[in-house]
Amino acid sequence: MSIKQVRFPYKKERCLLSDVLPFEIPISFSNRHFYSFVLRHRISFEDNAIVWLKVDKALDKIVMLLFAMPDNANRITTVQRYVGEKLTDFVRYQIDDKGISKSNRQPKPERFMIPFCYKVRHKETEFRELCIPHPKSQLLVVDFYDRCKETILYYTSLSSFTIRAPSRISRVRYHQDKLHFERLSTESEIVEQSDQEYESLKSFFVYKDYSNIYKFYESYRYHRAEKKYNKLLKLDISKCFDSIYSHSIGWAVIGKDAQKASLDLNGGTFPDRFDKLMHHMNNGETHGIIIGPEFSRIFAEVILQAIDRDVSHKLAAKNEALLHGRDYEIFRYVDDYFIFVNDESDATQIVDDLQHTLKKYKLYLNTAKAITYEKPIITEITMAKQQIARLLEERIKFSLEDVEVDSGEVQTKGSVHVNANALITSFKTIIKTCGVEYKDMLNYSLAIVERRCEKIFTNYLKVSPELRSQTKLINAIKGIIEFLFFIYSVSPRVNTTIRLCRILRVVILFLKTGHVEQEQVQSVHKQIFDNVCFVLKKNETSEQTQVETLYLLIALSELGRDYWLEESVLSTYLGIKAIDTGINSEPIKSLNYFSISVSLFYMKNKVRYNTLRNRIIDTALERIRMRSETCHKNAEMIFLLFDLISCPYVPYDRKRKVLELFKVTDPSLVDEIITFTDSNNRSQQWFTNWYDFDFGKELDAKRSQEVY
Numbered sequence: 001m002s003i004k005q006v007r008f009p010y011k012k013e014r015c016l017l018s019d020v021l022p023f024e025i026p027i028s029f030s031n032r033h034f035y036s037f038v039l040r041h042r043i044s045f046e047d048n049a050i051v052w053l054k055v056d057k058a059l060d061k062i063v064m065l066l067f068a069m070p071d072n073a074n075r076i077t078t079v080q081r082y083v084g085e086k087l088t089d090f091v092r093y094q095i096d097d098k099g100i101s102k103s104n105r106q107p108k109p110e111r112f113m114i115p116f117c118y119k120v121r122h123k124e125t126e127f128r129e130l131c132i133p134h135p136k137s138q139l140l141v142v143d144f145y146d147r148c149k150e151t152i153l154y155y156t157s158l159s160s161f162t163i164r165a166p167s168r169i170s171r172v173r174y175h176q177d178k179l180h181f182e183r184l185s186t187e188s189e190i191v192e193q194s195d196q197e198y199e200s201l202k203s204f205f206v207y208k209d210y211s212n213i214y215k216f217y218e219s220y221r222y223h224r225a226e227k228k229y230n231k232l233l234k235l236d237i238s239k240c241f242d243s244i245y246s247h248s249i250g251w252a253v254i255g256k257d258a259q260k261a262s263l264d265l266n267g268g269t270f271p272d273r274f275d276k277l278m279h280h281m282n283n284g285e286t287h288g289i290i291i292g293p294e295f296s297r298i299f300a301e302v303i304l305q306a307i308d309r310d311v312s313h314k315l316a317a318k319n320e321a322l323l324h325g326r327d328y329e330i331f332r333y334v335d336d337y338f339i340f341v342n343d344e345s346d347a348t349q350i351v352d353d354l355q356h357t358l359k360k361y362k363l364y365l366n367t368a369k370a371i372t373y374e375k376p377i378i379t380e381i382t383m384a385k386q387q388i389a390r391l392l393e394e395r396i397k398f399s400l401e402d403v404e405v406d407s408g409e410v411q412t413k414g415s416v417h418v419n420a421n422a423l424i425t426s427f428k429t430i431i432k433t434c435g436v437e438y439k440d441m442l443n444y445s446l447a448i449v450e451r452r453c454e455k456i457f458t459n460y461l462k463v464s465p466e467l468r469s470q471t472k473l474i475n476a477i478k479g480i481i482e483f484l485f486f487i488y489s490v491s492p493r494v495n496t497t498i499r500l501c502r503i504l505r506v507v508i509l510f511l512k513t514g515h516v517e518q519e520q521v522q523s524v525h526k527q528i529f530d531n532v533c534f535v536l537k538k539n540e541t542s543e544q545t546q547v548e549t550l551y552l553l554i555a556l557s558e559l560g561r562d563y564w565l566e567e568s569v570l571s572t573y574l575g576i577k578a579i580d581t582g583i584n585s586e587p588i589k590s591l592n593y594f595s596i597s598v599s600l601f602y603m604k605n606k607v608r609y610n611t612l613r614n615r616i617i618d619t620a621l622e623r624i625r626m627r628s629e630t631c632h633k634n635a636e637m638i639f640l641l642f643d644l645i646s647c648p649y650v651p652y653d654r655k656r657k658v659l660e661l662f663k664v665t666d667p668s669l670v671d672e673i674i675t676f677t678d679s680n681n682r683s684q685q686w687f688t689n690w691y692d693f694d695f696g697k698e699l700d701a702k703r704s705q706e707v708y
Contacts, residue, residue, distance in 0.1 A: 141277065
C-alpha cells in the first residue's frame with residue numbers, strides 16, 4: 001500500500017470540512033456540499049457583513065436563509081471586489097447597525113444562534129450531548145481561524161504537559177492508493193483513488209504529538225516514563241467542556257483582572273473574539289461550551305495550557321522545587337492527566353496544586369475516577385490489549401501450506417476454522433480478569449479483526465483453486481460475524497460502529513467477487529441482516545437518537561434488494577408503534593433531524609415505505625412549524641429545510657410547504673430555490689448526500705479522525 005503526499009493551496013474555508021463537526025455524525029451527513037457552495041459563491045465575513053457573488057434572487061435568498069439574515073433591503077448593498085484580475089459585483093449584507101438609521105434597522109439578524117444538539121452513547125447507561133453549530137456560526141469559525149490562526153498556534157505551544165495540540169497549519173493531505181483485495185476481482189484490480197481534498201483532510205491544523213490517545217499508550221515517551229518513575233496517577237477533569245466558562249479564555253491569555261477590565265472595550269483582542277464566537281454559537285451561553293467540534297477542543301486547550309504553566313511554575317518555585325522532567329512528568333491529553341512521580345508526597349503536592357489552579361477557572365478534578373499504579377507500571381488496558389491481540393491472532397487465521405502432488409507439482413493448500421463460542425468465552429475471560437470494560441477494548445479488538453479478515457481473504461486466494469473449501473471459509477466468516485456482533489452489542493458507540501461497518505464491508509466486497517457460490521453468499525448476508533435487526537430492536541429510538549445504529553441502517557442497504565426491512569420493523573425502530581395513516585396521526589416527537597434524514601435516505605423512493613415516508617415528512621414539517629419563531633437561527637431547522645428541499649424522495653408540494661414555513665412564498669422564487677443547481681448543473685445537495693453515495697468511501701473518509 002503506497003501513501004502519497006499531495007500539497008494543496010491554503011483555503012480558509014477548509015475548517016468547514018474538519019473542525020466544525022463532531023466525529024459522531026451519521027455517515028450520510030457532511031459539510032462537503034456546503035463547503036463547495038461557500039467556495040463557489042465566494043461567501044465570507046467581511047468586517048461586520050456577509051458578502052457573496054451577485055448572481056440572482058434565488059442565490060440571495062438561499063444565502064440569507066442559510067446564514068439567518070432576515071429580509072431588509074436597508075442592510076443590502078452591491079459592492080465590487082476583484083476576483084483574480086476581474087472586478088466583480090458582490091452582494092453585501094450588513095450584520096451590525098453601523099450607519100443604519102433606527103427606523104431602518106428592523107428586522108435585524110439575531111445575535112446568537114442555536115446549535116443542533118443530539119446525544120450519543122457515552123457509557124452503558126449514560127449519553128453525552130454533542131452539538132453542530134449553525135451554518136452562520138460555522139462561517140464565523142472560518143473568519144476567526146483565518147484571522148487568528150497564528151495566534152492560536154502561539155497560545156497552544158506554551159505547555160510542556162500537553163501531548164495533543166496544534167503545531168502548524170496543515171499543508172499536506174495524505175491518501176492511500178489502496179488495492180481492495182488484490183486479485184479478488186475476476187477481471188481487474190479494484191483501485192480506490194482519492195482525488196478530492198475533503199476525502200482525507202483530517203484537520204485544519206497539524207497536531208503534535210498524538211492524534212489519538214491510544215497512540216500515547218504505545219509510545220516511547222510513555223514507556224520511558226514507566227521505567228523512570230515508580231508511580232502513575234491517572235486523573236481527568238470532571239465534565240470539562242460543560243464546565244468551561246467562556247470568559248475564562250481571557251483569564252488564560254491576559255489574566256483575570258485584565259480580562260474583567262477589558263470587557264467593555266471594543267472586543268478586538270484574541271480572547272474576546274474567541275469568547276464571542278463561542279457564546280454566539282451556543283445561544284448566548286457563557287457557562288459551558290459546545291461539545292464535539294475540534295475548535296471547542298482548541299478553545300479548551302488554550303485555557304488548559306495556561307493552567308499547565310501555572311502548575312509548573314508553582315511546583316518549581318517551592319522551597320524544595322519540583323522540576324518537570326526531573327522529579328515528575330505530566331502528560332495531558334485534552335482533559336486527561338497522566339502524572340508520573342517517584343514519591344507519594346510529590347504526587348500529593350502536584351495534585352493539590354493542580355486542583356487549586358483548576359478551581360480558579362471553575363474546573364475540578366474527577367477524584368472519584370482517579371487511579372494510582374505502582375511499579376511495575378502496567379495498566380489494565382495494556383494487559384488486556386496484549387492478551388486480546390494474542391487471542392485474535394491465534395484464533396482468526398488462515399494457515400497456508402505448500403504440498404507436492406503426484407505429478408511433482410507444488411500446490412498451496414489452506415485451512416481456516418473460527419469457533420465463535422470459544423472465542424467469545426476467551427474474550428469475556430480477558431475482560432473479566434483484567435478488570436476492563438468492553439468500551440475500552442472494542443475499537444482495538446475490531447481493528448485487529450478487520451486486519452485478520454483481510455488476511456484470511458488474501459490467503460484464501462493463494463490456495464490452489466481445486467484445493468479451496470468454500471464451506472470452511474463461509475463457516476469461518478460466520479464465526480467471525482457471530483463474535484463481532486456479540487462484543488459490539490454490549491456497548492455500541494459511533495467509533496466501534498464504524499469499525500464494525502468496515503469489517504462488514506470487507507466481507508461483502510469479497511463475497512461480490514464471484515469466488516463463493518451465491519447460496520453461500522446469501523447465508524452470510526442473512527446472518528448479517530439478522531444480527532443488525534437484533535441490534536436495531538435492542539436500540540429502538542426513544543428520546544435519544546441512536547447515531548450508532550443509524551450507521552447500521554445504512555449498512556443494511558449494502559446487502560441488496562432481498563434485505564430491506566419491513567415497514568413495520570423500521571417504524572418500530574424509529575419509535576413509531578403503529579403506522580397510522582389517518583388525518584389525526586400524531587407527529588413523532590422522538591425523531592430529530594438525524595433520524596428524519598437518515599430514515600428518508602434509507603427508504604429512498606421504495607413503494608413499501610410510502611406510508612412511513614409520508615408520516616416522517618409530515619413529522620419534519622411539524623417539527624419546523626413548532627419552532628417557527630426561532631427556525632431561522634435554529635441549526636437543526638436549517639439542516640432540515642435544506643435537506644428536505646433537496647431530497648429526491650420528498651414530493652414537490654411538501655418542499656413548497658417547508659419553504660412557506662420559512663416565509664418564502666413567492667411561487668417563482670420557491671421554484672428557483674428548489675431547482676437550484678451546483679457547479680455541475682446538478683441538483684444542489686446540502687448536508688445529506690442523496691446522490692452518488694459510496695458507503696465504502698465514506699467509511700474511509702472517517703478513518704483516523706477519532707480523538708478518543
